[in-house]
Every structure is written in structure tokens, then in C-alpha cells.
Amino acid sequence: MASRIRCQLATNLKPNLSTVGGLPSTFSCISSADFAADKPEMKGVSFLLHVLLFLSLGLAPLCSRGVEDQFVYSGFTGTNLTLDGAAMVTADGLLKVTNGTVNLYGHAFHPTPLRFCKSPNGRVRSFSVSFVFGISSVYRETSVDGMAFFISSRNHFSNVLANQFLGLLNDKNNGNSSNHIFAVEIDTFQNTELKDINDNHVGIDINSVRSVQSRPAGFYDDMGIFSNLSLNSGEAMQVWVDYDEGATQISVTIAPLRVVVKPAKPLVSATYDLSQVLVDPAYVGFSSSTGPISTQYIVLGWSLSMDGPAPVIDTAKLPKLPQLVLKNTQSRVLKIVLPIATAALVLALGTTILLIIRRRLRYAELREDWEAEFGPHRFSYKDMFLATEGFKNKHLLGTGGFGKVYKGVLPTSKLDVAVKKLSHELKQGMKEFVSEVVSIGRLRHRNLVQLLGYCRRNHELLLVYDYMPNGSLDRYLYCDEEGKRPTLGWDQRFAIIKGVACGLLYLHEKWEKVVVHRDIKASNVLLDSEMNARLGDFGLARLYDHGTNPQTTHVVGTVGYLAPELTQTGKASPPTDVFAFGAFLLEVVCAQRPIKQDAQGNRLMLVNWVLQHWHNGSLMETADKRLQGDCGTVKDEVCLVLKVGLLCLHPFPASRPSMRRVLQYLDNDVPLPELAPTHLGFSMPPWMQGKAGSMPYLQLESTSIGTISGLSGGR
Structure with a gap:
């Protein structure tokens, strides 16, 4: 058997x-x-x-x-990483998560998902990650925005933003527990709205780009002494990320590549159970994003292991980190002067001294110690002079009451910029003016024109902005007058309106201070290459802390956009911006300026004309005639915008909606109040009272116009 x-x-x-x-x-x-x-x-x-x-x-x-639980890359030649956005692998094996293109993001993923749990619905087990990275920027002291190692339930990201969101999240889902993202950020820009500690830190992120723990970049040596590190120094550095399943402890360590042994003491730690965050299986990879300054975020090597230390990366096999060398125009001068000095030493020395004196006088700048504490990049006057070819008229974009604007190309990064040259004598102190400018320079929003930096020279102040290739909105609204631009369709106008509203909401409520723009009008709304609206020209803006009252100041702005209470109190506040936004809404829909003059020289107000048509039941007739083909299908949207504009133009500040409420109206999240043209509370002139068919009327106090300082015309 x-x-x-x-x-x-x-x-x-x-x-x-x-x-x-x-x-x-x-x-x-x-x-x-x-x-x-x-x-x-x-x-x-x-x-x-x-x-x-x-x-x-x-x-x-x-x-x-064992193969699934660990991997090691000592360079990335021949690998099959999953890449998107700006990410790329170079011929010499560098993984460039971003390639230097401004305002862009990129992702790189390990090709297959990893099992972080030993059993379904089990706890996330211990793991260890190591990677070598480097940052190259066109400026030795400035780079934006940062990079991150992350673990996520997905390997395809949509509706994410660059800049401070690192290509992982956006302003809508930042902080949502449904993101299922764990990340370690290498951040080179301080975003105050995200509570960043500085512009050179390492942070631990859970479902958000606002770190749960962060520390200034550096490492502890064998003696426990802390040494600072500059992340954008162009030097290769190694990072170790460790998670202990038992203690639910996350530890992050960083050190220069020359430090062979991993420091015993981590830089930053946090206690957090990743079993509540990660979804098994999960993808691992890198993400990075840039802002207005050309920056490359590069990974040279990478390893990972489950339930044990990450495999050692063979640093001898790593590709070399590229070094961006800034151009130096002085070397050209030396090449010219040196042969002359050889032939005639005395004459050459005299000529050189003369040239140096002239160049110093030509590019002389005013610098003070207090300026070092402020945020935006300070450009040299020499770079501004070269960018605009000496501020030639062929580069002139426009002229306003506060100076001239030129198009320029930065000599080093080749970035297109707009340079505003303020050459008049400023009434307020230059120090206070620059303090306010650099404060506004920290504003970062997709619907605001980004201030890249500034330059001071004697009594001149140069402001450097992102260049908007499609110019200002008013050139499209009044193309019949100028004959230079095509007509904007309704969908484009509606998107522009909502973009400006989003920018104003950020200024009024979402930034660390309340910012009152004080000059909202079509000519100050610029359009980028994709016709997205960017609110610009913050020359009149004022800042104050949330929860405090704005200070009284002299009245500035543009006639037709000024709220009635400004002439009485002189206090610019969010409701005064809302009033100007209401005039802007009517201007965009009707393609007419808020105030015009008829043949007899009488002032005709756009708001009164729109109110008259609403009263007569013919509100749609106020829309731009060039929109008649579109308005038949979007009649409700056109009427909604016109009514929101009239509501924003209410004479009483307390009756105007906030910008948050305006956006809810425009998105149809909240119904518009039931209003009639006779119940808006507008004043009525005596000559119309008691007459049949009389309409609400917004009076313009002509006696006060001559006493208001800082006013500009309807443009």
C-alpha cells in the first residue's frame, strides 16, 4: 500500500x-x-x-x-520610468523633473505600483527611500518653486498647478483627505499662505502642500553640530526618507553628497500613521514645479526598500550635475581692452579708467541695507538697460500717469518681461514706496500679473513683471475705435470676468493682508498667451491687516469707477473695489466706457443707460452688438452679469456683495437676489421725480471731481 x-x-x-x-x-x-x-x-x-x-x-x-520590494537606480540611462509634463531623462542619465521652462511642472514615476501593506486593508509597513538631487537656477541666490518625493494612489495627475502647489495639488483640493498623498518637499520659495518657514526648507506633507513639519535645510554631523545647506547652491545632495511601522514615525535626513555616511540624527521628523493616508498599491515618484524664474530640478539616483534600509546608491556611477554659468559681459570688454593695453599701456589704462567711471555712472544704483529683508528679486540696472536696449521707443508698450512700460528680454534667462519705469519724483518716501512694492511682490495667483522684481537708481524705480503677449483687455473691447484687435466672444468675456473676480477674492480675503487694488478697469486687465485674465498695475494698491480698518488717504483712481463714499471718507476698502468691479462688468458686456460725453458735452453714464433698459424690459439690448450671435444662446448669463454689475454699483457699501458672493452668483452656486430696477436704492435727480417712466439714477457729483487728486481718465 x-x-x-x-x-x-x-x-x-x-x-x-x-x-x-x-x-x-x-x-x-x-x-x-x-x-x-x-x-x-x-x-x-x-x-x-x-x-x-x-x-x-x-x-x-x-x-x-524581493524584486518588488526594492530597487536602485544609479543614474537613469535605459530605465523605463513613467514621465509626464516637463520631465525627461537626458542622454547622460539625468532625470530632469523640470527642464527649466518657467511656470511648468513635471512628474516621474517608478513604472509599477508597490505593495505597502502585507495584507489587504493591513497597516502600511516600514520602508526606506534614498535619492540624490540637485537644483540649477539661472540666479545663484534665487529659484522657484520646489520638488517633492511622493507616494500616491495614482500615477496620472490632472487639474494640478505649478508654482507653490509643486504639480501635486491645486487651490481647490489642497488639504483634502481624499488626496491619499504623502510627500517630502524640497522647497526653495517662501509661500506665506502655506505657512512656509523660509525659502530654503525641507517639509513633510500629508494630503497638502502645507507641511505638517518642516525645518530649514541642513544636517547634523557626528558631533551633533548643525550645518546649514543652501538647496539651490548647484551642489548634489542626498536625502533619506524612513518610515517606522511600529512607531508610525517619519524621518527625513539630508546631507551633501560628499558626506558618505548617513547622519545619525534626522533633520525633521513627524509621528503620523500612514495607514490612514496611503491606498495599497501605491505609486512612488518625483514631482516638481517652476515659477517665473528658470530652474531645473534634477534627480541623479534613487533607491527604495520595504522592511529594511534603502539599497546604497553607487555615487561613482552617478552622472554629473550640470552647472549653469551666468553670462559675464565684462569679459568681452577685457578681450577688447587687453590688446590695446599691450600696444599702448598708458593709453589703455587711461581709457579703461574712463570707461569704468562712465559705466558706473551709467548703471549706478541706490542700495540700502533695509532692502535685503524683502522678497522679490532685485535686478541690476545694467540688466534692465540691456533688456530694453536702452529703453528704446520701439520697445514701448504703453504710457500712463505713473510712467512708461517697455518690453524687454532678460539677457541671462531670455525671459520676456514688461519693465515699468517710474521716473517722476514720488511724493511719498522712496523707502516706504519700495517696502509696499516688495510686499505686493509676494502675491502669487494665476489671475494676477506676477511682479518678478525691481531695481532702484537715483529717483527712478523700475518694476519688472511677467510679459502678457496679448496686451490689455480694453484694446479688444474697443477694437472698432482702434482697429487693431479682433472681437472677443461671450465665452472668452465670461471667463475673463470670472478670472478677475478670483483675483480680487484672493486680494481681499485669501492673502495674509487685505489688498485694495483701487484701480480696477479694462485697461488694467492683461491677457496672457491663452487669453487668461491677469489683473495688473498695483501702483495704487493699499494693504492693511485683516480685522483692522483702512486708513484715510487721498482719493486716487479713475472717474467712472470711483465709489461714491470715497469722495466723503477717503477710505479705500474692499467694497470700493467691488464698486469698480461692477463698472468693469458693464464695460465688458456693453463694450462702452463708464462715462462718455455726447455732442453737447454732457456726461452720459453707462450705469444709467443699463438701468433704463432694465426698467423698460430691454436689458439684452445693452450688450455689445458684436455679441448678438452669441447672446441668443447665453442670454441668461449675459443678464446675470449685467444684474451682478448693477448690484456691485449700489451706492451704499453695505448693500454691495463681497467678491466671494459675486463668484457664487457667477457660478450659479447662489441665486441672485430678487431685484427690480426700482428697488436698488439709487438716488433720483429732482427733475425726474414724479415723471412717468422715471428710472433710478446714479448721480455724479461734478463739484467734487475737480478736487480729487490722482484721478485718471476713462482709460
């Missing part, structure tokens, strides 16, 4: 023995007859066969799991 059992077992197992576990094929040649012979030597063979079979079946999954 035992013999038959052994024979049957051998017969069943024999087809698999030659392949399972790499057993010698000779074992598969043992026949059932051999088992049938109850020989002592065959009993030993049978026992050995069983042992080898179980070992092969047990070791196979262990080897397979």
Missing part, C-alpha cells in the same frame, strides 16, 4: 520537477517503478526529492517578492 502511494506521488510530481525551483532534470527521470521497489537507497532519494521540492516552491515567491 505504501509502495502504491509513493508511486502515485512520484507520478504526479514528475512533470513539474524539472522546472519548479530550478531542480536538476535527473530527478524527473525517477520512475514509479523505482519508488515501487522498497529499497533503502530509494527511500533516501525520495526524502531528498521532497525537501528540494518544498524549498523550490517556498523560495520562488520570496525571490519574486
Whole structure:
């Protein structure tokens, strides 16, 4: 009986023995007859066969799991990483997560998801990650925005933003628990709205780009002494990320690549159970994003391991980190002067001294110690002079009451910029003016024109902005007058309106201070390459802390956009911006300026004309005639915008909606109040009272216009 059992077992197992576990094929040649012979030597063979079979079946999954549980890249040549956005692998093996293109993001993923839990719905097990990175910027002291190692449930990101959101999230989902993202950020720009500690820190992020823990970049040596690190120094550095399943402890360590041994003390730690964050399986990878300054975020090597230390990266095999060298125009001068000095030393020395004096006078700048504490980049006057070819008229974009605006190309980064040159004598102190300018320079929103930096020279102040290739909105609204621009369709106008509203909401409520723009009008709304609206020209803006009252100041702005209470109190506040926004809404829909003059020289107000048509039931007739083809299908939207504009133009500040409420009206999240043209509370002139068909009327106090300072015309 035992013999038959052994024979049957051998017969069943024999087809698999030659392949399972790499057993010698000779074992598969043992026949059932051999088992049938109850020989002592065959009993030993049978026992050995069983042992080898179980070992092969047990070791196979262990080897397979080992491959899944760890990897190491010492350079990325020939790898099959999943890339998107600006990410790329260079011929020499560098992983450039961003390639230097401004305002862009990129992602790089390990090609397959990893099992972070030993069983379904189990706890996230311990893991260790190591990577070597470097940052190259066109400026030695400035780069934006940062990069991150992350673990996520998905390997495709949509509706994410660059800049401070690092290509991982956006302003809508930042902080949502449904993101299922764990990240370690390498941040080189201080975003105050995200509570960043400085512009050179390492942070631990959970479902948000606002870190749960962060520390200034640096490392502890063997003696426990802390040394600072500059992340954008152009030097290669190594990062270790460790998670302890038992203690639910996250630890992040960083050190220069020259430090061979991992420092014993981590830079930043946090206690957080990642089982509540990650979804199994999950993808691992890198993300980075840039802002207005050309910056490359590069990974040179990467390793990961589950339940053990990350494999050692062979630093000898890593590709070299590229170094961006800033152009130096002085070397050209030396090449010219040196041959002359050889031929005539005395004449050359005199000429050189003369040239140096002239150049210093030409590019002389005013610098004070207090300026070092402020945020935006300070450009040299020389760079501004070269960018605009000496401020030639062929680069002139426009002229306003506060100076001229030129198009320029930065000599180093080749970035297109707009340079506003303020050359008049400022009434307020230059120090206070620059303090306010650099404060506004920290504003970062997709619907605001970004202030990149500034330059001071004697009594001149140069402001450097993002260049908007499609110019200002008023050039499109009044193209019949100028004959230079095509007509904007309704969808484009509605998107522009909502973009400006989003920008104003950020200024009024979402930034660290309340910012009152004080000059909202079509000519100050600029359009980028994709016709997105960017609110610009913050020359009149004022800031104050949330929860405090604005200070009284002299009235500035543009006639037709000024709230009535400004002439009485002189206090610019969010409701005064809302009033100007209401005039802007009517201007965009009707393609008419808020105030015009008829043939007799009388002032005609756009708001009164719109109110008259609403009263007569013909509100749609106020829309731009060029929109008649569109307005038939979007009549409700056009009427909604006109009514919101009239509501914003209410004479009483308390009756005007906030910008948050305006956006809710425009998005149809909140219904518009039931209003009639006779119940808006506008004043009515005596000559119309009691007359049939009389309409609400917004009076313009003509006696006060001549006393208001800082006013500009309807443009």
C-alpha cells in the first residue's frame, strides 16, 4: 500500500520537477517503478526529492517578492520610468523633473505600483527611500518653486498647478483627505499662505502642500553640530526618507553628497500613521514645479526598500550635475581692452579708467541695507538697460500717469518681461514706496500679473513683471475705435470676468493682508498667451491687516469707477473695489466706457443707460452688438452679469456683495437676489421725480471731481 502511494506521488510530481525551483532534470527521470521497489537507497532519494521540492516552491515567491520590494537606480540611462509634463531623462542619465521652462511642472514615476501593506486593508509597513538631487537656477541666490518625493494612489495627475502647489495639488483640493498623498518637499520659495518657514526648507506633507513639519535645510554631523545647506547652491545632495511601522514615525535626513555616511540624527521628523493616508498599491515618484524664474530640478539616483534600509546608491556611477554659468559681459570688454593695453599701456589704462567711471555712472544704483529683508528679486540696472536696449521707443508698450512700460528680454534667462519705469519724483518716501512694492511682490495667483522684481537708481524705480503677449483687455473691447484687435466672444468675456473676480477674492480675503487694488478697469486687465485674465498695475494698491480698518488717504483712481463714499471718507476698502468691479462688468458686456460725453458735452453714464433698459424690459439690448450671435444662446448669463454689475454699483457699501458672493452668483452656486430696477436704492435727480417712466439714477457729483487728486481718465 505504501509502495502504491509513493508511486502515485512520484507520478504526479514528475512533470513539474524539472522546472519548479530550478531542480536538476535527473530527478524527473525517477520512475514509479523505482519508488515501487522498497529499497533503502530509494527511500533516501525520495526524502531528498521532497525537501528540494518544498524549498523550490517556498523560495520562488520570496525571490519574486524581493524584486518588488526594492530597487536602485544609479543614474537613469535605459530605465523605463513613467514621465509626464516637463520631465525627461537626458542622454547622460539625468532625470530632469523640470527642464527649466518657467511656470511648468513635471512628474516621474517608478513604472509599477508597490505593495505597502502585507495584507489587504493591513497597516502600511516600514520602508526606506534614498535619492540624490540637485537644483540649477539661472540666479545663484534665487529659484522657484520646489520638488517633492511622493507616494500616491495614482500615477496620472490632472487639474494640478505649478508654482507653490509643486504639480501635486491645486487651490481647490489642497488639504483634502481624499488626496491619499504623502510627500517630502524640497522647497526653495517662501509661500506665506502655506505657512512656509523660509525659502530654503525641507517639509513633510500629508494630503497638502502645507507641511505638517518642516525645518530649514541642513544636517547634523557626528558631533551633533548643525550645518546649514543652501538647496539651490548647484551642489548634489542626498536625502533619506524612513518610515517606522511600529512607531508610525517619519524621518527625513539630508546631507551633501560628499558626506558618505548617513547622519545619525534626522533633520525633521513627524509621528503620523500612514495607514490612514496611503491606498495599497501605491505609486512612488518625483514631482516638481517652476515659477517665473528658470530652474531645473534634477534627480541623479534613487533607491527604495520595504522592511529594511534603502539599497546604497553607487555615487561613482552617478552622472554629473550640470552647472549653469551666468553670462559675464565684462569679459568681452577685457578681450577688447587687453590688446590695446599691450600696444599702448598708458593709453589703455587711461581709457579703461574712463570707461569704468562712465559705466558706473551709467548703471549706478541706490542700495540700502533695509532692502535685503524683502522678497522679490532685485535686478541690476545694467540688466534692465540691456533688456530694453536702452529703453528704446520701439520697445514701448504703453504710457500712463505713473510712467512708461517697455518690453524687454532678460539677457541671462531670455525671459520676456514688461519693465515699468517710474521716473517722476514720488511724493511719498522712496523707502516706504519700495517696502509696499516688495510686499505686493509676494502675491502669487494665476489671475494676477506676477511682479518678478525691481531695481532702484537715483529717483527712478523700475518694476519688472511677467510679459502678457496679448496686451490689455480694453484694446479688444474697443477694437472698432482702434482697429487693431479682433472681437472677443461671450465665452472668452465670461471667463475673463470670472478670472478677475478670483483675483480680487484672493486680494481681499485669501492673502495674509487685505489688498485694495483701487484701480480696477479694462485697461488694467492683461491677457496672457491663452487669453487668461491677469489683473495688473498695483501702483495704487493699499494693504492693511485683516480685522483692522483702512486708513484715510487721498482719493486716487479713475472717474467712472470711483465709489461714491470715497469722495466723503477717503477710505479705500474692499467694497470700493467691488464698486469698480461692477463698472468693469458693464464695460465688458456693453463694450462702452463708464462715462462718455455726447455732442453737447454732457456726461452720459453707462450705469444709467443699463438701468433704463432694465426698467423698460430691454436689458439684452445693452450688450455689445458684436455679441448678438452669441447672446441668443447665453442670454441668461449675459443678464446675470449685467444684474451682478448693477448690484456691485449700489451706492451704499453695505448693500454691495463681497467678491466671494459675486463668484457664487457667477457660478450659479447662489441665486441672485430678487431685484427690480426700482428697488436698488439709487438716488433720483429732482427733475425726474414724479415723471412717468422715471428710472433710478446714479448721480455724479461734478463739484467734487475737480478736487480729487490722482484721478485718471476713462482709460
